[in-house]
Amino acid sequence: MQHSSDSEPQATSSDIERAVAVIRQGGMVAFPTETYYGLAVDPFNREAVSRLFAVKRRAPDKPILNLVPDREKMVRLVRRVPPCYEPLIAAFWPGPLTLVFAAAEDVPVILTGYTGTVGLRISSNPVAAGLATAYGGPISATSANLSGLPAAVTAAEVSSQLGPDVDLIIDGGTTPGGLGSTIIGVADERPVLLRAGVISREKISEVLGDDFVLDGPVSEQ
Template identity: 65%
Template sequence: MQPSNHPEAVVTPAELEQAAAIIRRGGIVAFPTETYYGLAVDPFNREALSRLFALKRRAPDKPILCLVPDREHLFSLADSIPPSYEPLMEAFWPGPLTLIFTAREEVPVSLTGYSGTVGVRLSSHPVAARLAQIYGGAITATSANFSGHPAAVNAAEVGAQLGPDVDYILDGGETPGGAGSTLVGVENEQLVLRRPGVITRQELNDVLGPERIIAGPEEGN
């Protein structure tokens, strides 16, 4: 593990360039987001994905969420944008809202957890957003932790939990923690809250109209 090291936890352009180069070489980079620290690899590099699953001790049927630098790059992962997503994207992107799309055929099945769908968002965290921009495409953003363990909120927690198997840590200081990104999908043309998070169901329905988003199995009624 090679951490960036500076007293004020300000990520420099050189560090971002180094992190992007490591991702291009198939490496794993930890970076801050608007929720927790995430782990970035090239989502189209199958070897890097295999290493990421092994590092996290993650079950193969669990999909990996991604970040994109802009809406144009969304189409590297997603087959199309459901019309019902448009107002949510306008209201909450960039931000902690992950939307589930039908994945393009070329997207590795391991990234989708063999579901045929992929979760994507634009990050509002300046380091995460800039990393995706400098990399020039989609990156994974799964939480920096062993599956089932608490997600890391700072660089020290990333190093303590995952150790030398992370190739580089962008130390952007403390992240908010508390809740992950809100996860929304479409089932039978109905918007479903697949995972509650920073953005509440009420806030989503304030944009869409009363009860437009129904509770998913993880939220309950």
């Protein structure tokens, strides 16, 4: 396992380039996001996704969320964008809002946790956004920790939990931690709160008004 920096954690363009190369070769990269550190693999590389589940000791019925660099790259992952998502995308992307979509046909079923759905967002963290942009397509962004343990907010915490199972750690300093991304799904063309997070119910309601359905099943991404 490599660390991308030593003392002051300043991720550079060369760190991003190295990370892209690792992901293209089927490897796994830990990187900072606007909430916690995440784990990036190519979501269309089934072996890499299977390894991601194994490293996290994650139950196979738990979907993996993903980052995209822009809306155009969503088409590889999703069947369609529900109209009710449009005001949320306009208000909160880039940012800690994960939207759950019906997965496109060629998305590996293991990535969806066999649910047929896939969660994604555009990150507001410059390192995460830069990595997705440099990769040129979707990357996974599930939290960089063992399932059931606290999510890592520093590169050192990633190393402590996952050690040599991660091929590269981009040290971007301490991430905010606290709550994870807010997760919104859709039912009968209406948005449903699946997990409360950084973006509060109140802020979501301000954007959606009476269309917002507050209660939904708990989701872990």
